[in-house]
Amino acid sequence: MFRGTDRLFIRLIGCAALSAIGVQLAMALFLGHGAFPILAHAGWGFLTDSVWNPVLDHFGALPILYGTVLSALLALCLAAPLGFGIAIFLAELAPRWLRAVVGPLVELLAAIPSVIYGLWGIFVLIPWLRDSGEPHLIRALGFLPLFRGPAYGIGLFAAGVILAIMILPIITALSRDVLLAVPNTQREAALALGATRWEMIRIAVLRYGRSGLLGAVFLGLGRALGETMAVTMVIGNRPDITASLFAPAQTMASLLANEFAEATGELHRSALFAVGLLLFVVTLGINALARVMVHRLVPQRRSVA
């Protein structure tokens, strides 16, 4: 059936499709190539050393990993319960017209560019955190080491709050789709056994959609790990390990944004490539896991923009 131009056409669109796979492979290759010198130089010590000092050509990524993980976890702690709450509201409680209004409004949060979140963070969120938010937290929860220390405004906590706002729409949209994919027979069965509305949601809907909800959280985590501009603008950019949430810190993405254009030494640039490679591999793994968990419940879904 296919001849001449048709074959050429199929080959062309095939190439376009393969470019999607090619880009991912090329990324791994280029980043690995760039990261090779530092990995040959420092080995595993690169991940466990806690001093990052470009001036002395000493590169240990531990403080940066610490900042990345802590800011992302903080964002998840804030965003996941909120996201689930909204998803339950949208999928189970809201009337159809309200769902059509609120859903897109929450998704608009994802459309705001990262740099604008950063701008807002610098001029609105940080002054507020410094003057009223953090002092209150220190007074109330100061018995925990996490909530001690001076309230700078900038720091891990501000980054976590902004990240939470930024990943909220992704967690919400995905968990809503997971909840909507729960078969109605599940709900009916629970109701028939005499469950109240809330018990029905808890027993029949949330438990059924467990893995999908976890997948949504993982996808949010992947996004939080890689978010760059907003974090760079509010986190303080100091690669230290401190117990306090209010201290300035550094994440993988913000480190790259700060130092990459100015890196001059061979080893410095290679260390930054290694951080990029690590970020790439970690987000790749988390996203792949998340996709598998969500796809099991929601077979076909448009990708979250």
Next chain:
Amino acid sequence: MILCCVGCTLIALVPLLLITTQLVQRGWEAFTPALFTALPRPVGESGGGMANAFVGSGLILLLAAGIGIPLGIGGGLFLAHTRSTRLAAWVRFAADLQSGTPSIVTGIFVYALCVTTLGHFSGLAGGIALGLIMIPLVLRTTEEMLRLVPREVREGAIALGIPYWRVMCSVVLRAARSGIVTGILLSLARIAGETAPLLFTTLGNPNWSFDPLQPLAALPLQIFTYAISPFAAWQRQAWAGALALIGFVLLLNLGTRICFRTSSSAGDKP
């Protein structure tokens, strides 16, 4: 518990409200015609605008669209052509992973690919980086939209003896046109605000710049530079630039959502 869920929803809408009102309030002051027509002035002189950044962003978006749209639509056509083969599944998976890859990682990749080979920062490199971010977004929406075109349309066209490539391009693509255009516009809105990959590909430029082979100015980069600067005049311009950027992004988002109500019905209960 029900109240709790309603509360969550209200809390989520607070930041949206806060950010948009603050942007309008603080950005309005410097939101003058000069913002779009004048060049940045040196520190200490008042006035000036971000015209170079608007032009630069436009050029970079054009470059990105030139890469992202053909590759995305081509890939989408391929997935519609070979629906459920193993290769199609891999392409789909790779596209999903690419849309989850942090944009700064894409930036480093393009730096290694393009900036080191050319020897200097350039608008072209920025366009490539944004184009790569655009591909999976266009690809997935194209595929979804082509999936909605009934088999009969394709079969009917083939039965008329039209070559397969014309069936796909003139009949099937055209039937899905409005949805694909929506996807393209949304992906443009998405990359218009991307800053991280531009930091070390495009670099930014405080003067008029039209040559894509040289460093170009870009709106998000200029907002970033101005926002972290200590000068009040620059900070005001950052707010005004942000207002212009978010106006563009939200207009595209809301406009396409209202014009083509495809996305809101997709998540409804069956």
